[in-house]
Amino acid sequence: MSHTAHIPSHRKPRRSASKIALRAGVAGGVLSTLAVAAAAGTANAAEPVSETIEMPTLTTDLSAQIAQSAAATQQAADTYESRAEQDAAAAKAAKQAKEDQAKAEKKAEAERKAKAAAAAKKKAEEERASRSTERTTLSASTQSASDTSDAPAPASGSVGSVISFLKAQLGDAYVMGASGPNAWDCSSLVQAAFKQAGVDLPRVSQDQSTMGTEVGTSNLQVGDILYWGGKGSAYHVGVYIGNGQYLDAANPGKGVVIQDLSGYPASGAVRVL
Template sequence: MSHTAHIPSHRKPRRSASKIALRAGVAGGVLSTLAVAAAAGTANAAEPVSETIEMPTLSTDLSAQIAQSADATQQAADTYESRAEQDAAASKAAKQAKEDLAKAEKKAEAERKAEAAAKKKKAEEERASRSADRTSLSTQSAGGGSTTADAPAPASGSVGAVIGFLKAQLGDAYVMGASGPNAWDCSSLVQAAFKQAGVDLPRVSQDQSTMGTEVGTSNLQVGDILYWGGKGSAYHVGVYIGNGQYLDAANPGKGVVIQDLSGYPASGAVRVL
């Protein structure tokens, strides 16, 4: 054994051939990459750099959706515009209607006033006519207190129309429940007579005795309705024609006649004209 065998050797261990080859390959690859990069850098330095960004391509569905959205927006705008026009038209129509209503109410008020004035004038004329009728039909005698039925009834006028109609029925028959033209009972004759003067009386004597104003039998005027029995329960009616006389549909034996109050005094009287 050599005397130096126990001394560690200072020589580096030998690498294997495969490791040396691997490292050589790696080194070569790195050098090649660096060479290519350097060449590319030189080329880039010689030419200007330009960058192109490719925009996304719209699909058919997306285009349709955008078009529909645009249409919807336009339709909404049209709707709002149409609604605004309608609101404006409605407001104008409401204003015009209000003005028309005010004019109509004003016109109606004027017509009501004119009608009221005409009715008032007519009523005054009728009152004057009745007064003239009574004066001509109830002329006081020189001795006073009595009246005459011989004065002719005027051709027109409320009271004159009533008396004229009654006298035209003299001699007609009395039939209970009859209403003319040739047969009457007491209340139907009175009702028909006052209808000539535009006065609508109830059909039966009980109701006729409650109409108008109660005047009693001491202050009678031509055209007053006489009744027999209680007020509201009268059983007979006739009409005062002046000179202490009245005309009525008396009974089946007499028919329509003129009678004296002295022979059959009335219970009461009402005035409707």
């Protein structure tokens, strides 16, 4: 026995001819099937594909419905347009009415102011006429009194109450800063006198010289306030009582007295009544 007889062989066994022939036949059949299928696919791909879609046919009822819908849409559009025009007309009318009302109110207000101004002007003229008459009467009374006696002028009306109060203080003392009832300085006496007529004057002579209406010393009337020094910087005040005279709280040596303007001419005068 050979020394290698017990080692099995590693060579693959030979395939039999029948198995090889069988496998060849199967492969040929598969290839034939694939070839036939490919040919059929090629033929089918070459032929065009067409599809017919059948469209619906409009019937008489459908046409009528479409026409009715279109008419309804147009009617709605016309209605909206008409309503928009009506709204615009109403807004315009409201705006015009508002403007007319504003004009009417403005005109009525102007007429009311004009009437009020006319009434105020008439009243002022009547008051000026009354004061003028009053001053004329007081001047005449003062002149007559100076010719006959030292009797005070009658107290009639607002100016009369001022003059009457002033003359009632004749002989009182002059004390700087005093405000009555038995001692005065020049401005406190004037302030207290005009308070009798319902006129509130400032306390000091500087401010009193800026009150009322400026008048010339050559056109004085009874009740005018006389001042000495500059307007707004006056250092002394008194009240004109007519006949070229004035009444004032003069100084500590004289007290409250009546003096002649010729001896101590005033710098200016203001009229508050």
